Amino acid sequence: MLEITGLEKRYGDKGVLRGVDLTVLPGQVLGLLGANGAGKTTLVSIAAGLRSADGGTVKVAGIDVARHPGQAQTHMGIAPQELGIYPTLTVAANISLFAQLAGLKGQAAQARVEEVAHLLGLHDRLGTKAEVLSGGQKRRLHTGMAIVHRPDVLFLDEPTVGADVQSRTGILEVVRELAASGSAIVYTTHYLTELEQLGADIAVLHEGRIVAGGTIDELVQRYATSSVLLRFEGEAPAAPSPAWQSEGQTLVSTLAAANPGPAIAQVLAELGPDANRLNGIDLQRASLESAYVAITGGFPQKEALDVVAA
């Protein structure tokens, strides 16, 4: 449904996208992850035909977005990071405007506007001017405008920033519902738990390329490991392992451990009386977060860690 091949984008002499390939199938939610400045918004904007690329192609429903942006855009919905609502129009008029732009008319348009408002918990605000909505309600409205025509391909760029729990739940519910009805969805976020809740597939954008992709389970299996972070006060303990690094007044040691419980017991036994000077033990289970951090180099990868036999 969405096919991105060899996409390149430079700002001045800085290559932000350096050959990005991505495919998103009908019914698939693709979580696009990357650090601040990795190029996610740039990628989404080019894919949606809002910015031009320096190389590569984007096809939506088989249509080349750069060559036929108007035609391709009839198959898309986009909710950019910046809110794009019309403040002086009511909630109903905002959603309705986008329904009409997508060719929905009369009773069908009216029914869909009400359905979207209901899905996003805005049904009792239909007659309210957008400018008086709360931040979270504005965010929901902004999402509603992007999905009203049930687009084949939907781009949501950090849709839950500033949204409260209720707004977040509503937005995730709408994403699930659209994917179930066959939309291909690109979802950028820094909230990894949302991607877990959506059962999304993941693509990690790093240094201009997609450096890892797959289901959450695949990424966790491949890159993540449980780890134990130990903090120690004062002089380094007598035991030769584990290795410690200074962090100000504190010594810290990070251990990869498939079975953290026995690993902690082993370390405590080796430390002997020095164990009394431990002042922190943090256990991190293998997760999408630890996989992501390993992939983007913020934490050693599984094989590079000092694995404690358990």
Ligand SMILES: Nc1ncnc2c1ncn2[C@@H]1O[C@H](COP(=O)(O)OP(=O)(O)OP(=O)(O)O)[C@@H](O)[C@H]1O
């Ligand atoms: N119009 C522009 N002109 C010049 N540089 C730009 C422009 N837009 C973005 N950039 C730069 O390109 C890089 C990628 O920006 P982009 O907004 O695509 O990243 P992002 O992954 O969406 O970041 P965030 O997670 O912070 O939203 C950044 O270094 C940014 O400063």
